[in-house]
Amino acid sequence: MSLALRDPHRHTYGEYCDWPEDQRYELIDGVAYTMAPAPSRQHQRLTFELAREIAGVLDGSGCEVNIAPFDVRLPQGDEADADIATVIQPDISVVCDPSKLDARGCRGAPDWLIEVLSPSTAAHDQVRKLALYERHGVKEYWLVHPVDRVVIIYRLENGVYGRPLVSELQGRSGCRACPGAEIDWERVVKGLPATSSAG
Helix, strand or coil: CCCCEEEEEECCHHHHCCCCCCCCEEEECCEEEECCCCCCHHHHHHHHHHHHHHHHHCCCCCCEEEECCCCEECCCCCCCHHHCCCEECCCEEEECCHHHEECCEEECCCCEEEEECCCCCHHHHHHHHHHHHHHHCCCEEEEEECCCCEEEEEEEECCEECCCEEEECCCEEEECCCCCEEEEHHHHHCCCCCHHHCC
């Protein structure tokens, strides 16, 4: 399933900031994609448990962990904020360069992004955002499948994402972009609701 477009026009972050807050969008190269309705309880629990685990292991590191809705602006160069054509809201954003953080969120590529997949956003996250994050230099991108209990890890090497590492949500997974960050999947998944409520 593909996310619906807001309209056929191209937009900027300046316009995005003026839109009503009761509907969320992501801008990718000026195209406004309507965010899916509120995700399932399982999606939200997994996002929360992951963010809590990451915040714990990165405590004192200087890296900041944020969960959606949190605007990440990805400029092409040094254009003014109002002219930026890409602003996304990843499920989890980890930023280790404090100069990229401001009152509006993050400007520039975070070090580590995580998307917890839902049926309504899976294609968007696995295709469109993968290419976007690679192009903007996100060091590490994780796609977590709550139903299949699998994580797909892309790591930036020489400016491109190589072959992904795919593993079950078991044992531990380390993040190279944030040295010392390691996810204990048993702790993350133990409180999840049954997989029949996925979405």
